Amino acid sequence: MSRLGILDWPGIVFGWINELLLFVLPLPVTLIFWAFVSGWATMWVYRAVSNQDKLAALKPQVKVVQNKLRRYDGEFSGLIPLISENFRLSGRHIGLAIGPAIVAGIPVLFVLVWASNEYGTYFPETGAPVNVEVVSDQVERDADNWRWHDTEAKHLPSAVDEPLRWRIGWPEQTARLTTADGQTAVALPPDEPAPILHKRKWWNLLIGNPAGYLAAGNPVESIRMDLPTHDMLPFGPGWARSWLFVYLVVVVIVSLGYKFYWKVH
Incomplete structure (x- = not known):
């Protein structure tokens, strides 16, 4: 599709x-x-x-x-x-x-x-720290139920009702997030630099996600990546650039x- x-x-x-x-x-x-x-x-x-x-x-x-x-x-x-x-x-x-x-x-x-x-986001350099947030309703909210492979990952504290958070080193090739039983949920980087990877929603009929979509049966609902953004101006506050x-x-x-x-x- x-x-x-x-x-x-x-x-x-x-x-x-x-x-x-x-x-x-x-x-x-x-x-x-x-x-x-x-x-x-x-x-x-x-x-x-x-x-x-x-x-x-x-x-x-x-x-x-x-x-x-x-x-x-x-x-x-x-x-x-x-x-x-x-x-x-x-x-x-x-x-x-x-x-x-x-x-x-x-x-x-x-x-x-x-x-x-x-003109929005772009991929960072290899090894650059990037914060990611993972939303899942199918796996218990415990960081021990998840494993990052082929990248350094540090779990960041979050409240019970908030997404799970990690700071990872941006991978040179492919980093995988798996469940405790070894099922691959997410592979990074996506095909295109988009700040979020999620399952297909109804509004994607109008506006697609260039990074693609997670499969309907994926244990992850969405993963949000704090990717760097382009500055269009060399001065001013962040929102003005x-x-x-x-x-x-x-x-x-x-x-x-x-x-x-x-x-x-």
Whole structure:
């Protein structure tokens, strides 16, 4: 069964293009390129599918009503029709804009799904310490019921209702986690750098896990790995250096720029 979800398929093309870009551009600049394309695409789609004539005609009507509300100085009963008209026009504006806005968000959604894998985590160097968390409902919560092979592993304390935790040395080839009876539950590293390996869920029909899935009968429900993440900026707090922050900031700036340039309503 394919690891890809419905939203992952455009990412195949994005990946091909990005491989070419990486020959001449550093990783952070390629992210800015995709954010620029996303911002342009979302505003272009919105302008194409929305009824700009009707939205433009509503704008002066809304201004007239709002000016009347600001200048009104009479009885409250006379204010009600103005408030009602303001709500009616605002509701009509939302009705005209919300559908196109949802459609316009689709290009960003496709890029977000792909970029989370491309710019998110990466495999550490061999021997680097990595914390892992294992969730299992089939094996008693006791670290003695589990064995790590072909890697150094230190059990970390955790509460009764928390996942089992270890700090392992990232393997050069393959490290295995087995149950006490010798059954292999997990083999690391996975095929692709993803922070979690789990059993297939319903939402994987939409968004797949590039690292693959654990078998349905596996005693492990999921294993989460504290893999290192790419820094897109050389400065600022950790959250500001993340790919998601940089991507969204550029998307907003570019889309607003095209909104004013194209005079989109």
